[in-house]
Amino acid sequence: MKLLRFKINSKEKTGILNGNEITEINPSMIEAMNTPDINRLEEIGSFKLEDVEVLPPVSPSKVVCVGLNYSDHAKELDMNLPTEPTLFIKPSTAVIGHETNVIYPADSTQVDYEGELGIVISKEAHHVKKDDAIYFIGGYTILNDVTARDKQRKDIQWTRAKSFDTFAPIGPCIETELDPTNQNISLKLNGEIRQNSNTKQMIFNAYELVEFISNVMTLKPGDVIATGTPPGVGSMHVGDVVEVLIEGVGVLRNTVKAQK
Numbered sequence: 424m425k426l427l428r429f430k431i432n433s434k435e436k437t438g439i440l441n442g443n444e445i446t447e448i449n450p451s452m453i454e455a456m457n458t459p460d461i462n463r464l465e466e467i468g469s470f471k472l473e474d475v476e477v478l479p480p481v482s483p484s485k486v487v488c489v490g491l492n493y494s495d496h497a498k499e500l501d502m503n504l505p506t507e508p509t510l511f512i513k514p515s516t517a518v519i520g521h522e523t524n525v526i527y528p529a530d531s532t533q534v535d536y537e538g539e540l541g542i543v544i545s546k547e548a549h550h551v552k553k554d555d556a557i558y559f560i561g562g563y564t565i566l567n568d569v570t571a572r573d574k575q576r577k578d579i580q581w582t583r584a585k586s587f588d589t590f591a592p593i594g595p596c597i598e599t600e601l602d603p604t605n606q607n608i609s610l611k612l613n614g615e616i617r618q619n620s621n622t623k624q625m626i627f628n629a630y631e632l633v634e635f636i637s638n639v640m641t642l643k644p645g646d647v648i649a650t651g652t653p654p655g656v657g658s659m660h661v662g663d664v665v666e667v668l669i670e671g672v673g674v675l676r677n678t679v680k681a682q683k
Contacts, residue, residue, distance in 0.1 A: 424600060425440040429445065444472070445471070446469050447466070447468045452481055477521040479519065480520075480543065483647045485643075485646055486515070486517070486593075487510060487511075487647070489509065489627070490509040491509060496620075518593055519593070522595075524679070525590070525678070525680070526679075538652055538653070540566070540622055542632065544645065544648070546561075548641065548642040549641045556630040560629065563598050565594065565675040566593050567667050568585070568590075570585055592677045603628065606669055611665070612657070612659065618653050618655035662678070664677075664678050
């Protein structure tokens with residue numbers, strides 16, 4: 424089931440996406456993720472996808488990101504595999520949705536794309552074991568971990584480079600039924616494939632990440648874990664169109680615009 428948050432006539436709604444058709448449902452996104460039986464979701468109306476504004480699927484209190492989590496990416500960089508996940512956080516103010524513009528900061532000289540699978544938390548998670556992690560995951564989405572690489576090199580730590588407004592595109596939907604351990608993931612820049620891998624290349628899988636992170640910090644419903652990016656990271660420029668594609672989820676598309 425693909426869950427979508429959208430806006431029409433200035434009203435925010437939740438729906439089920441089926442092709443280009445949206446069936447509006449009564450529960451909130453968090454409630455819908457915690458309802459295992461689709462037949463128990465109250466249907467209200469229907470809309471065409473092209474007639475609505477697609478919103479980020481959730482409003483996370485934080486986006487917890489994982490660095491260097493694909494073995495083929497580590498090989499590309501000639502780096503040893505990490506023994507535990509490396510974590511950093513993007514603020515909620517960086518989050519934007521599908522078809523919303525990524526703003527290129529005026530004082531940055533290099534802004535990179537990083538296509539990633541996102542884990543969406545549906546229940547408060549604290550000290551969760553990996554074997555129980557599935558009960559705290561509402562579904563999976565797509566994320567572009569946009570990074571001002573020049574700021575990252577200058578600052579050494581990553582906060583500024585990862586935290587600019589619009590640097591966390593998420594969406595377009597949440598797929599509630601997905602095997603996160605074996606899905607193709609790719610990224611296109613202006614229609615040309617730049618990243619192409621599979622989530623089976625992850626060093627730490629989705630369930631291991633929920634265990635590790637929830638033993639560091641409490642994960643709230645709606646929080647998103649960005650699970651790391653495959654090889655092929657590169658730069659974006661003003662005017663570029665970036666599409667992250669994940670099998671079973673869909674396509675997250677954003678255009679890069681100059682800061683005014």
